[in-house]
Amino acid sequence: MIDKPLFLIGGEFTDQSEHPSFPVVNPCTEENLWDCPQAGPSHVAEAVKHAKAAQSAWADTHPSARATLLRKTADILASRVEAIGKALSLEVGRPYKMAVGEPTRGVEILHWIAGEADRIGGETLTSRAGGRISIVREPVGIVAGITPWNFPVGQALQKLGPALAAGCPIILRPAEIAPLTATLLVQCFVDAGFPKGVIQMLHGAPQPISDAIFDNPDIRKVAFTGSTAVGKMLLAKAAASVKRTSMELGGHSPVIVCADADLDNAAAQTAMLKFANSGQVCIAPTRFYVHEDVAEAFTQKLVAQAEARVLGDSQNPDSTMGPLAHAGQRAKLEELIADAIAKGATVRTGGARPAGLDVGYFLEPTVLADVPADARIMHEEPFGPVALITTFSDLDEAIARANDSEYGLASYGFTTDLATSEKLSRGLQAGVIAINNIDVSGHESPFGGIKQSGIGREAGRYGILEYMNIKATHVTW
Ligand code: NAD
Numbered sequence: 001m002i003d004k005p006l007f008l009i010g011g012e013f014t015d016q017s018e019h020p021s022f023p024v025v026n027p028c029t030e031e032n033l034w035d036c037p038q039a040g041p042s043h044v045a046e047a048v049k050h051a052k053a054a055q056s057a058w059a060d061t062h063p064s065a066r067a068t069l070l071r072k073t074a075d076i077l078a079s080r081v082e083a084i085g086k087a088l089s090l091e092v093g094r095p096y097k098m099a100v101g102e103p104t105r106g107v108e109i110l111h112w113i114a115g116e117a118d119r120i121g122g123e124t125l126t127s128r129a130g131g132r133i134s135i136v137r138e139p140v141g142i143v144a145g146i147t148p149w150n151f152p153v154g155q156a157l158q159k160l161g162p163a164l165a166a167g168c169p170i171i172l173r174p175a176e177i178a179p180l181t182a183t184l185l186v187q188c189f190v191d192a193g194f195p196k197g198v199i200q201m202l203h204g205a206p207q208p209i210s211d212a213i214f215d216n217p218d219i220r221k222v223a224f225t226g227s228t229a230v231g232k233m234l235l236a237k238a239a240a241s242v243k244r245t246s247m248e249l250g251g252h253s254p255v256i257v258c259a260d261a262d263l264d265n266a267a268a269q270t271a272m273l274k275f276a277n278s279g280q281v282c283i284a285p286t287r288f289y290v291h292e293d294v295a296e297a298f299t300q301k302l303v304a305q306a307e308a309r310v311l312g313d314s315q316n317p318d319s320t321m322g323p324l325a326h327a328g329q330r331a332k333l334e335e336l337i338a339d340a341i342a343k344g345a346t347v348r349t350g351g352a353r354p355a356g357l358d359v360g361y362f363l364e365p366t367v368l369a370d371v372p373a374d375a376r377i378m379h380e381e382p383f384g385p386v387a388l389i390t391t392f393s394d395l396d397e398a399i400a401r402a403n404d405s406e407y408g409l410a411s412y413g414f415t416t417d418l419a420t421s422e423k424l425s426r427g428l429q430a431g432v433i434a435i436n437n438i439d440v441s442g443h444e445s446p447f448g449g450i451k452q453s454g455i456g457r458e459a460g461r462y463g464i465l466e467y468m469n470i471k472a473t474h475v476t477w
Helices: 042-061 063-081 081-092 099-118 153-168 179-192 206-216 226-238 263-279 295-307 325-343 395-402 417-426 462-467
Strands: 007-009 012-014 021-027 032-038 123-126 132-139 141-146 170-173 200-201 219-225 244-248 253-257 285-291 346-349 366-369 386-392 410-414 432-435 468-475
Touching: 007 179, 007 386, 012 099, 012 179, 021 063, 021 170, 032 179, 032 468, 042 132, 042 141, 042 200, 042 206, 063 081, 063 099, 063 179, 063 325, 081 099, 081 366, 099 153, 099 462, 132 386, 141 153, 141 206, 141 285, 153 170, 153 179, 153 366, 153 462, 179 200, 206 226, 206 366, 219 226, 219 462, 226 285, 226 346, 244 462, 253 263, 253 366, 253 395, 263 295, 263 410, 285 395, 295 346, 295 366, 325 366, 325 386, 417 432, 462 468
Parallel strands: 141 170, 141 219, 170 200, 219 244, 253 285, 253 410, 285 386, 366 386, 410 432
Antiparallel strands: 007 012, 007 200, 021 032, 123 132, 132 468, 346 366
């Protein structure tokens, strides 16, 4: 298997950099892991040339043959989950035993998407002219995927899988932080036998690559996952040539804990997602609105959950939480925590760098209570292991406060009352909602945001549709 980040262009892995390579840093040790080559506009042009050469044959390949290649990729991925989990844990800092779960889940994602290729179909209608209207789905054309580092396998697979299943060549540009993980993932597709030019990958500084992608008329769709700020810039660029986009953007998820909730369940579930990947999860529960009658009891349970996390190196089998993925991420969080405290928030646990972990970008799992609405962290996505607790007495008011955000990705509610559960489901403004659990991202269920959290859906039977045009042919005879 490959042991350093490489480009994949025209079926060949290469490190022929246009710009000097850049170091990839282990966030646990702050040491350089390996160097990554850096692509520029000429690499994009070269990749598009190969994608164009492969495009028609791939679109004409029967969907079941495309599905077979995806299933073969899944089998190869299944045999490499340890190696890919290891690279992921080193690059992102997630403890190895948790990191290995991501490629393991990736195998299931690929099998689901292979099934979606098998199920591509259309419909027919009787036309007003007395003939027939046939409605078919066709691949959108060449796709570029731009992905973040927080789930470098899952995020890439939710672009590669549906694009390839739909019959589109795809050029992946993964985040700078986890390029070896992406290289090893893409190698599974190559080893499965995907034709050259159908899947390609470039690394490097985002702007020159994305400018070349958006300026290229042959790329018909960009699938992006990342922050809302970058998503907005890319949407503006897409307007110039009316490129199709899907945007999986930031979140600031509210949690409503009602007085009748099972508090142990609420604390255990939300802590699992809040502190997973050190809080660097787009759907992480962040703003907790807890009924005043149970606020203290719930806070104590959440604090206990936070304090049970074992911070440490990603390669240490005892670690259950790693560092933040880069220094800037921790600096931003420290600033947001300081601002909240200055405005009146109380630190119930954490809030600082852990004693004894002087190297690495570690930050304690943190619970802040009495966080005022004007604290920056109540509006700016923290993307880190910080839970913010405030109280409520009236459910309508809690729902209104939960919805008072430019984001609308995930929302959570905890209650044992059926009518309250329905009220939360109807009232919360989000693309995905979970009541009494936090499981909103299974591959069989549509995932995505509303408001400034995004456009489009990944996964479920909806994901592949983002990579297909609908064509209606009206026939009379
Ligand atoms: P980011 O927006 O900084 O980067 C995401 C990707 O875009 C990376 O590959 C990055 O290199 C690239 N990028 C950065 N600047 C760019 C530019 N000017 N032009 C083109 N590409 C550019 O986000 P991040 O810090 O990597 O990831 C965290 C963000 O992603 C959070 O906001 C999180 O909520 C969001 N996210 C959303 C989802 C979702 O499904 N909605 C999933 C994971 C992460």
